[in-house]
Amino acid sequence: MSKKTRKKSSTKPSKTIARKAAQKATTAKAGRGGSKAPAKPAKKPAAKAGKAVAKKSGKPANSASAKASHTPASKPLKSEQSASPNLAVEGAKAPAFHLPRDGGDHVSLADYAGKKLVLFFYPRADTPGCTREAIDFTRLKGAFAESGTEVLGISADTVKAQESFKNKHELSIPLISDEQHEMLEAYGAWGEKSMYGRTFLGILRTTVLIGADGRVTRIWRNVRVDGHADEVLAAAQAL
Template sequence: MAERLLSGDVAPDFSLPAADGSTVSLKDFAGSNVVVYFYPAASTPGCTTQACDFRDNLASLAAAGYTVLGISPDSVAKLRKFADAEELTFPLLSDEDHAVAEAWGAWGEKKNYGKVYEGLIRSTVVVGPDGLVHLAQYNVRATGHVAKLRKDLGVH
């Protein structure tokens, strides 16, 4: 299993293709607070709930100085369809080889109905303007996570 990030760690940089056709790098947001969340699969019930929660709370997060980036192992085409269907206005990034998820500790052993397999672990990492991890949460629940994150960050 990949090493999980801890507060104070340097956030690993990445450059990934986005649903809108652009390429997004963490360094593009140097000097800003960034919420990087990893989710298993676009257009599934839990991931849709979580993405829509971020969408619905985007204004308050932005007002508090946070940018949101969503990362999954889905293709750019699938992410584009997901973003359009759910009217998601924040960047959705494609990590098809899951190299970024591995570097961020969001890829590892999972269990589902007694079956053990490797996959994406629903995770959220907050990176500060200094490029350091300020908060890292792993195995988060899709429902209610954004509300808890806002509370943890002091965002009202």
């Protein structure tokens, strides 16, 4: 091998070693605070950013959208805040009504102007207590008529149910259907009841006697059926 060839080959390793040393030095310098690679901007997820804002303000991040979609509860109507001025009370004018009755006709308070009127409110047609009560008023219908008094039965049953009830027991008293509870509420015959430990809204057995002047003369609440029709007749005869 010639001297020139040996010299050329001997320089290659030294150059390679020098280049690697330079690279290491550059890396070490960067680690000690030299030139740094440009940091990528950190991106926070939208949810985390929202939480950060919420934490800073002390309010939930979604409070703005919740506030926009929230509808406050409506205020109670005046009629719900206080007793209705039309509620039946003794000595006051009887609340007006106009409702369907058995047979397909309608009946109203105005139909009985100048007459005494008995309204008996019963929970349900063709149940034992209601059947006895309706039969008792039917039995005394002639005596009521002699005293110038008409009698009407009212419940929330349909007209069809009232007709079936009337035909089955041969009742002669007109039966009113108040499915919407308008008359029942006006006369205080709709309210809270309890049975077998359960509380619910329903018809309270009630009877109202209206005088010929259209004013409420007497109200019987929580009626007991036995002997009740006779007691009402006595009160009507005494007017």
